[in-house]
Amino acid sequence: MDHYYCRHDLAKFSDMGKESPALWEKFLGWYNAVFAEGALSEREKSLIALAVAHTVQCPYCIDAYTTACLEKGSNLEQMTEAVHVAAAIRGGSSLIHGVQMRNIVEKLEM
Amino acid sequence: MPVLEKGTLLKRHSPLAPASEQLRIIDSAGVVPSFDDLLRQNGLSPLCASGIEIFQINVGKRCNQVCGHCHVDAGPDRLEIMTQETAAECVCALERTSIPKVDITGGAPELNPNFRWLVEQARRLERHVMDRCNLTVLLLKGQEDLAGFLALHRVEVICSLPYFQERETDRQRGEGVFHRSIEALQKLNALGYGMPGSGLVLNLVHNPVGAFLPPPQAALEADFRRVLDHKFGIQFNHLFCITNMPISRFLEFLLRSGNYEHYMERLAQAFNPQAVTGLMCRNTISIGWDGRLYDCDFNQMLDLGVGFSAPRHVSAFDISALNSRRIVTARHCFGCTAGAGSSCVGATAGAA
Numbered sequence: 067m068d069h070y071y072c073r074h075d076l077a078k079f080s081d082m083g084k085e086s087p088a089l090w091e092k093f094l095g096w097y098n099a100v101f102a103e104g105a106l107s108e109r110e111k112s113l114i115a116l117a118v119a120h121t122v123q124c125p126y127c128i129d130a131y132t133t134a135c136l137e138k139g140s141n142l143e144q145m146t147e148a149v150h151v152a153a154a155i156r157g158g159s160s161l162i163h164g165v166q167m168r169n170i171v172e173k174l175e176m
Numbered sequence: 177m178p179v180l181e182k183g184t185l186l187k188r189h190s191p192l193a194p195a196s197e198q199l200r201i202i203d204s205a206g207v208v209p210s211f212d213d214l215l216r217q218n219g220l221s222p223l224c225a226s227g228i229e230i231f232q233i234n235v236g237k238r239c240n241q242v243c244g245h246c247h248v249d250a251g252p253d254r255l256e257i258m259t260q261e262t263a264a265e266c267v268c269a270l271e272r273t274s275i276p277k278v279d280i281t282g283g284a285p286e287l288n289p290n291f292r293w294l295v296e297q298a299r300r301l302e303r304h305v306m307d308r309c310n311l312t313v314l315l316l317k318g319q320e321d322l323a324g325f326l327a328l329h330r331v332e333v334i335c336s337l338p339y340f341q342e343r344e345t346d347r348q349r350g351e352g353v354f355h356r357s358i359e360a361l362q363k364l365n366a367l368g369y370g371m372p373g374s375g376l377v378l379n380l381v382h383n384p385v386g387a388f389l390p391p392p393q394a395a396l397e398a399d400f401r402r403v404l405d406h407k408f409g410i411q412f413n414h415l416f417c418i419t420n421m422p423i424s425r426f427l428e429f430l431l432r433s434g435n436y437e438h439y440m441e442r443l444a445q446a447f448n449p450q451a452v453t454g455l456m457c458r459n460t461i462s463i464g465w466d467g468r469l470y471d472c473d474f475n476q477m478l479d480l481g482v483g484f485s486a487p488r489h490v491s492a493f494d495i496s497a498l499n500s501r502r503i504v505t506a507r508h509c510f511g512c513t514a515g516a517g518s519s520c521v522g523a524t525a526g527a528a
Contacts (some may be wrong), residue, residue: 107395108392108395109391109395133388136384136386136388136391137384137388137389137390137391138391138392138395139391139392139395139396139399141339141341141343141344142343143341143343
């Protein structure tokens, strides 16, 4: 095992059900229900998943949901905007924590 | 080495040019199970025709474009073209049957000098005629009256437009194709094609621009309708989503880009038994430029003629022997059974 992340490992995801099939079945049922067409379309959900995949920085999720987005009819422009949403939230999240920094500075400084 | 080469496989003397080499690659064991085995496991074997509703004539490989996904390996250098004699044999065969639909394809079928004659004859026999049109052919010098000819004969036009944006369309079909396609669609609209109440049917075809399956047809059709209307004022009847077949130039792309095994696995994993009933090979007979008979246009390009004792040439056309013939299959057939299914008129079933 030369790398922690290998593309072909994505196909082994279901191996996680081998030792605890009941939990796996529950997870899979819920997971599939989450991504089914609902108040949001399957395509919208795939774009959300793509953005979240970049936030959690999971290469398996990025691979899976890049393909899923294309197979739901999204284009590179839309997918890039979704990644920017993720990046903006991450950047904004860092910046908003600057308020804590400012609060502490305010308390400490004369 | 570029992933997409310019020019036909034949012109480049590619080792993939012969159908036998393509078939050797896609039908070698190891990557995916045999298509027939999967049919058997699902109680769907043997796969047989259920009558002939569509008489699909491929009038040749000549085309003014060289698209990256073309399963025909069509292009300007291709010389294989249906002669007047073979076209007449097609009309003769058609005349002896009541097959309701004639589907004319290529290449760019309109570049065959016998195309208009074939349309006129099929219409004389009161058959519904479909023209698989690459759109840009309508703007070629010498073809200025083509759109008017199609409208005059009430021909349904089925036009390739992989996406409603320039980037994706030009990557698949060549630089500048998107804008010329838009101009051609506007020309068709001006003649009444795709307009409510005109009876002139204008359908579009989407092929994925890469190694992935097509989106759900209805959802993508809604996007096409919204964007094409808003940006260009274009109207159309329906969008057909067609899966790319792992043959010819798309096979070359898959191999060069390192996507071949993953794509074949994707097709096989997405096998949808419900799509088998609606497979186009079950209601279509495909005729090659030289008059030979095939179960579909994809089998034609792989040189897989009708088998199991069915007549092999249009000159020996016998509908009673062909109506329930057994279909010849190989692993490329997974392309028509993946997900929502795929045919010349798009999806054939709900997604698996």
